Amino acid sequence: MGTEKTTLPPAGTRRIALGVEYDGTDYKGWQQQPHAPSVQETLSTAISAVAAETIQCTGAGRTDSGVHATGQVVHFDTSAERSDRAWLLGINSNLPPDINVFWARPVADRFHARFSALFRSYRYVILNTPVRSALERHRAWWCMQPLNAELMHEAAQVMVGTHDFSSFRASSCQAHTPVRTLTHLNVHRAGDKIIVDCRANAFLHHMVRNLLGSLARIGSGDVGPEWLPEVLHARDRKQSGITAPAAGLTLVSVEYAPELLSGQLR
Numbered sequence: 001m002g003t004e005k006t007t008l009p010p011a012g013t014r015r016i017a018l019g020v021e022y023d024g025t026d027y028k029g030w031q032q033q034p035h036a037p038s039v040q041e042t043l044s045t046a047i048s049a050v051a052a053e054t055i056q057c058t059g060a061g062r063t064d065s066g067v068h069a070t071g072q073v074v075h076f077d078t079s080a081e082r083s084d085r086a087w088l089l090g091i092n093s094n095l096p097p098d099i100n101v102f103w104a105r106p107v108a109d110r111f112h113a114r115f116s117a118l119f120r121s122y123r124y125v126i127l128n129t130p131v132r133s134a135l136e137r138h139r140a141w142w143c144m145q146p147l148n149a150e151l152m153h154e155a156a157q158v159m160v161g162t163h164d165f166s167s168f169r170a171s172s173c174q175a176h177t178p179v180r181t182l183t184h185l186n187v188h189r190a191g192d193k194i195i196v197d198c199r200a201n202a203f204l205h206h207m208v209r210n211l212l213g214s215l216a217r218i219g220s221g222d223v224g225p226e227w228l229p230e231v232l233h234a235r236d237r238k239q240s241g242i243t244a245p246a247a248g249l250t251l252v253s254v255e256y257a258p259e260l261l262s263g264q265l266r
Helices: 039-051 084-093 149-159 207-219 227-234
Strands: 014-022 068-078 099-107 119-127 161-164 179-190 193-200 249-255
Touching: 014 039, 014 084, 039 068, 039 084, 039 099, 084 099, 119 207, 149 179, 149 193, 149 207, 149 227, 179 207, 193 207, 207 227
Parallel strands: 068 249
Antiparallel strands: 014 068, 014 099, 119 193, 119 249, 161 179, 179 193
16 A cells, blocks of 8 residues: 655655646556556556666545546655656656656655645536537546536535535545535536536545535536535535546646645646
């Protein structure tokens, strides 16, 4: 399993950070596991080939099976001396086509991809059409029933702020507290798609997908907007909507203090 301790690099090594994107369709999530392919294991293997030593990388977000990323951030410790360009090109040459590194750089010893993160942003896409799409099946949740995006956005604003999100927390969630600070939750329509953008200091397991399942009920007219604050205050997962499919979810970006990591440009 991944190393998740806020330790400094061992003596004689330095810490390297990477910006990573991936299509999560064929992986059982980010986290390495014994009998299933993971993004973490695949990336660690590629880094190890370039470093000529065994590497275990740590990610900012433990995305679920089938969830994608355009802005995942990882770090690893190594005694190997390589240029930024050598890390970038070497790692990518050892990766499958559905995982890609788009920047690499040394970082401060105290930088930690997961625990140094200040905010994480996700995007969820709903394909709102009467007929399903073969090309979008791994990139969006197909909802054939018409959804009112404006009503979904209006209802979602009650979620913004610091709350106990127990009603949107998976039973398998291992977080020590259900309290999270959601800085924005925006819903808008773009043609046949409904785009949902959210940003928080951290997210609970399945939190975004459970929120989407509840917002879809409101958008379809199944329940009114006043239902959502009732669910939030109930602090009971059984009171909220379904868990939206993983395929529509993408980790878009991770933010850090400028002195730790800045200028994450593609």
